[in-house]
Amino acid sequence: xxxxxxxxxxxxxxxxxxxxxxxxxxxxxxxxxxxxxxxxxxxxxxxxxxxxxxxxxxxxxxxxxxxxxxxxxxxxxxxxxxxxxxxxxxxxxxxxxxxxxxxxxxxxxxxxxxxxxxxxxxxxxxxxxxxxxxxxxxxxxxxxxxxxxxxxxxxxxxxxxxxxx
Numbered sequence: 001x002x003x004x005x006x007x008x009x010x011x012x013x014x015x016x017x018x019x020x021x022x023x024x025x026x027x028x029x030x031x032x033x034x035x036x037x038x039x040x041x042x043x044x045x046x047x048x049x050x051x052x053x054x055x056x057x058x059x060x061x062x063x064x065x066x067x068x069x070x071x072x073x074x075x076x077x078x079x080x081x082x083x084x085x086x087x088x089x090x091x092x093x094x095x096x097x098x099x100x101x102x103x104x105x106x107x108x109x110x111x112x113x114x115x116x117x118x119x120x121x122x123x124x125x126x127x128x129x130x131x132x133x134x135x136x137x138x139x140x141x142x143x144x145x146x147x148x149x150x151x152x153x154x155x156x157x158x159x160x161x162x163x164x165x
Contacts, residue, residue: 006135007105009066013076016043019042020091022036023035030061030062031057031058036095037095070098070101070105074097077138079094097144107130107134108131108135111130112131123162
């Protein structure tokens with residue numbers, strides 16, 4: 001996957017991770033309540049049975065949601081050839097990996113956006129190093145488990161430091 005593609009969502013390469021993991025409350029954006037880690041009743045296999053009419057059915061929140069490619073990356077890279085449907089025991093691991101990969105991809109998005117800032121040479125090199133690592137690294141479940149208390153924290157501290165410029 002090329003660098004430009006990392007944040008490109010491709011639902012055809014996912015296993016409907018967002019349709020399982022995410023919770024939502026009945027309201028303006030969703031027609032009913034759904035608990036976290038519970039497959040959406042509109043799922044048919046790994047596809048949404050009402051995808052072509054989400055807005056009409058009261059699911060504008062689904063239309064607006066974008067995982068920034070985290071779902072397809074988890075399925076392609078972390079669990080190649082496996083899904084929660086065919087291997088239900090993997091469901092909790094896949095949901096945790098999806099959550100963590102969303103955080104990885106949020107940081108990629110922020111690091112890309114920071115390219116427009118007037119950074120010192122040192123800060124820009126750090127930004128590029130973080131970005132290259134996040135985009136090029138092939139993630140495993142244990143690495144994703146540690147991401148938020150390790151590298152994500154380092155990146156957040158980096159952003160805090162450059163915000164003082």
